[in-house]
Amino acid sequence: MDQTLPTTSSKSDRRSKSKTPQASKPSLMMAFFSCLAWLYVAGRLWQDAETRTLLASLLKQNSAQRPKTLTVEDKLTVLGCKDLERRIVEAEMELTLAKSQGYLKSQFKQSGSAPGKKLLAVIGVYTSFGSRLRRNVFRVSWMPKGDALSKLEERGIIIRFVIGRSANRGDSLDRNIDEENRVTKDFLILDGHEEAQEELPKKAKFFFSTAVQMWDAEFYVKVDDNIDLDLEGLIELLQSRRGQESAYMGCMKSGEVVAEEGRPWYEPEWWKFGDQKSYFRHAAGSLFILTKNLSEYIYINSASLKTYAHDDTSVGSWMMGVQATYIDDSRLCCVNSRQDKVCSLA
Numbered sequence: 001m002d003q004t005l006p007t008t009s010s011k012s013d014r015r016s017k018s019k020t021p022q023a024s025k026p027s028l029m030m031a032f033f034s035c036l037a038w039l040y041v042a043g044r045l046w047q048d049a050e051t052r053t054l055l056a057s058l059l060k061q062n063s064a065q066r067p068k069t070l071t072v073e074d075k076l077t078v079l080g081c082k083d084l085e086r087r088i089v090e091a092e093m094e095l096t097l098a099k100s101q102g103y104l105k106s107q108f109k110q111s112g113s114a115p116g117k118k119l120l121a122v123i124g125v126y127t128s129f130g131s132r133l134r135r136n137v138f139r140v141s142w143m144p145k146g147d148a149l150s151k152l153e154e155r156g157i158i159i160r161f162v163i164g165r166s167a168n169r170g171d172s173l174d175r176n177i178d179e180e181n182r183v184t185k186d187f188l189i190l191d192g193h194e195e196a197q198e199e200l201p202k203k204a205k206f207f208f209s210t211a212v213q214m215w216d217a218e219f220y221v222k223v224d225d226n227i228d229l230d231l232e233g234l235i236e237l238l239q240s241r242r243g244q245e246s247a248y249m250g251c252m253k254s255g256e257v258v259a260e261e262g263r264p265w266y267e268p269e270w271w272k273f274g275d276q277k278s279y280f281r282h283a284a285g286s287l288f289i290l291t292k293n294l295s296e297y298i299y300i301n302s303a304s305l306k307t308y309a310h311d312d313t314s315v316g317s318w319m320m321g322v323q324a325t326y327i328d329d330s331r332l333c334c335v336n337s338r339q340d341k342v343c344s345l346a
Contacts, residue, residue, distance in 0.1 A: 119217035120156035121238050121289075124188060124207050127161045127225045128195060129173045132180065134225055135161055137346075139184070142229045149186060157235060158215055161186055161225075162207050164193030188214075201307035201314040208290065209299035218242060220295045222311075224286045226346050227334045233342045237331060238289070247291045248324040250283025251333035267309045281326065282316020286334040287343050290315075297322055 125143070127135055139145045143159055144152050152159065166173040173195075181187040193199065193206040204222065211220050219238050223229060241247060257277040259270035270277055283289075290298075298305065298318060307314040319326075334343040 117216075118156075119153075119158060119215055120235070120242070121219040121221055122158045122160070122211045122215045122217045123221040123223055123234075124160055124162040124211060125223045125225055126200075126203065126207075127163050129163070129166070129177065131225055132176075134346075135180075138225070139186075142231050143186075145184065145186065155235075156217075157231075158217065159186065160188035162188045162190065162203070164190045164195035164199070164203065164206070167194055167196065201309065201311045204311045204315050205298060205302045205305060205307070208295040209302050212292065212295040212299050216292075218292055219247075219289050220292070221289045222285075222287065223343075227286050227343045228338075228346045229287075230338065230342050233331070237329070237342060241327075244325070245291060245293055246322070246324050247289070247327055248283065248294060248319045249290075249327040249329055249332065250288035251286070251330065252281055252326060252328035253284055254279045254281045265310065267313075269308060279313055280316055280320060282312055282319070284333065285310060285312030287332050288312065288315065289332075294319070294322065294324060 125138065143149075149159065163177060177187065177189065181189065188207070188210065190203070190206040190210060193203055195203075207222065208220055211217075219241070221234070221238075241249070255278065257267050257270045257273045257279055258265045259277055260266065261268075267273070273279060301318075305314075305318050308317065331340065331342045333341065334345055335341060336345050338344045
């Protein structure tokens with residue numbers, strides 16, 4: 001009869017059995033911490049989702065209260081530009097109507113002539129601060145003075161020396177002109193114009209605008225102070241043209257536009273006259289004549305009329321934009337000798 005011996009576990013088996021529960025503890029710890037991490041991440045995600053939802057609801061609530069974005073039209077209205085634009089349009093409409101009625105914007109104030117009496121001409125002699133000697137020569141040659149000047153005005157002819165103001169208003173230059181005018185009473189002083197060589201083109205705007213407001217005449221004549229005028233010949237010429245509307249009279253010419261700086265008669269804006277660099281037809285600057293309606297046109301549009309380097313080309317450019325009648329009269333070409341001319345170089 002066989003006896004079964006008791007089985008004895010080996011040492012190695014005991015070691016493996018004892019290590020099994022010890023080896024499972026780290027796994028449990030890792031699983032525990034993984035659960036904690038998952039719960040933390042899930043909580044943060046849930047919190048972020050709630051935050052986003054809350055922010056979205058707040059933005060939605062505030063969107064109705066948020067001021068709207070201003071458009072360009074709104075900004076223009078706020079700045080007052082819309083009202084200014086409306087007034088500009090109205091002014092353009094008034095100007096269009098004035099042009100259709102012969103450039104008459106309103107009834108001008110005529111302060112230099114008797115009511116109801118229309119003069120034949122206003123003659124403006126351009127002068128400057130340093131030309132007193134030349135003015136005195138004029139007064140003893142073709143230009144009457146004193147009582148003779150008054151009698152000439154009774155015939156419908158006004159003659160005035162035309163001058164602006166000094167750049168330093170009220171200085172000795174202005175005071176000397178004021179004093180001379182108190183004695184001779186033969187100046188038209190343009191208070192809004194600065195007397196300077198480079199400002200000469202603008203002087204035409206001031207002269208015609210001022211003269212047409214002060215005197216009701218058929219013609220307005222610009223004369224340089226370096227010519228000798230046959231006054232009776234000019235009066236005869238003007239009388240022969242009475243009743244003619246939109247007349248632009250003078251010694252008509254055109255010619256090269258000087259583009260080289262430093263040369264006489266340099267035109268800084270030469271490039272505006274095309275590749276041929278030629279001036280349009282215009283009356284020479286020594287003497288030219290405009291009828292009343294053209295002078296009124298200059299007065300009405302003076303703020304927008306473009307000036308060039310010279311007064312005669314500036315006036316010629318203004319006449320291109322209207323229905324002016326160009327009258328080229330050789331008697332108005334001022335040369336060295338008279339020879340049946342109205343004017344000659346002094």
